[in-house]
Amino acid sequence: xxxxxxxxxxDWLRQPHTMEEYQSLFMVMDMTMHYIHNKGxxxxxxxxxxxxxxxxxxxxxxxxxxxxxxxxxxxxxxxxSYQKQLVHDNIYxxxxxxxxxxxxxxxxxxxxxxxxxxxxxxLFLPEDDIPYxxxxxxxxxxxxxxxxxxxxxxKQIEKEEGVLQxxxxxNSLSKSTEIGKAIASQxxxxxxxxxxxxxxxxxxxxxxxxxxxxIPIIAWVFALLER
Numbered sequence: 001x002x003x004x005x006x007x008x009x010x011d012w013l014r015q016p017h018t019m020e021e022y023q024s025l026f027m028v029m030d031m032t033m034h035y036i037h038n039k040g041x042x043x044x045x046x047x048x049x050x051x052x053x054x055x056x057x058x059x060x061x062x063x064x065x066x067x068x069x070x071x072x073x074x075x076x077x078x079x080x081s082y083q084k085q086l087v088h089d090n091i092y093x094x095x096x097x098x099x100x101x102x103x104x105x106x107x108x109x110x111x112x113x114x115x116x117x118x119x120x121x122x123l124f125l126p127e128d129d130i131p132y133x134x135x136x137x138x139x140x141x142x143x144x145x146x147x148x149x150x151x152x153x154x155k156q157i158e159k160e161e162g163v164l165q166x167x168x169x170x171n172s173l174s175k176s177t178e179i180g181k182a183i184a185s186q187x188x189x190x191x192x193x194x195x196x197x198x199x200x201x202x203x204x205x206x207x208x209x210x211x212x213x214x215i216p217i218i219a220w221v222f223a224l225l226e227r
Contacts, residue, residue: 005064010057012064013101019126025062026098029070030145033090042078042086045093052111053089055097088142095136095145099125128152 012025033043045053056074063069078086100109103124114121118137122130132148135141 007062007064008058009055009060009062009070009097012062013057013097014106017101019102022098022101023126023129025070026094026101027146027149029094030091032070032072033094034144034146036072036075037083037087037090040077040083041075042083043072043090044074044076045089048111049108050111052096053093055093057097084142088140091142091144092136092140095133099133099137102126 017025036043043055046056048054059073061071061073063071096109096111096114099114099121100106103121115137118134122134125133129148132143132145135143
């Protein structure tokens with residue numbers, strides 16, 4: 001039986017990680033946030049010095065096992081009139097945390113400075129994710145990271161005339177179920193029918209493509225283009 005290590009997000013970010021590990025973590029964080037939002041709850045954030053929302057990384061916990069999980073302790077029911085704003089704040093705070101992690105910026109990063117100088121941070125980000133983070137930071141977009149990845153990979157597959165599409169989607173389903181059940185069981189206090197309700201997250205097959213198939217698919221595409 002594998003040991004599940006529990007650490008705070010703050011401590012996890014202080015450890016060295018690969019870009020793929022960062023991407024995987026922020027994907028799971030995004031999925032978990034989306035699940036919480038769809039249950040009518042939101043993740044409470046703190047305000048940075050310049051008034052922008054930030055995650056309290058000292059309270060968020062990472063369960064680092066076979067299926068990595070993220071536990072947000074500060075969740076609460078959201079008034080319908082405030083739901084849209086809180087969803088936006090949660091998505092923004094996740095993106096802000098990711099950019100700091102990729103750029104190894106452990107100190108406080110001024111939000112306005114980041115917005116005005118985003119191009120300087122692009123060097124540290126995964127190339128395919130730059131448009132997503134630019135949209136969140138510069139244009140104040142409110143888009144889930146998993147949705148962005150899904151659309152990006154679907155376009156890549158369509159570009160190559162759908163080759164491997166069926167195989168990729170089939171391989172993604174079992175892993176999606178595993179991650180979905182893990183998140184749902186973790187937040188079982190929100191709803192007694194979590195696992196059944198979580199089926200809607202199967203619309204994110206790209207999560208697993210991203211985690212286990214994206215590298216070989218991209219390599220295969222480049223090999224075709226070089227012929």
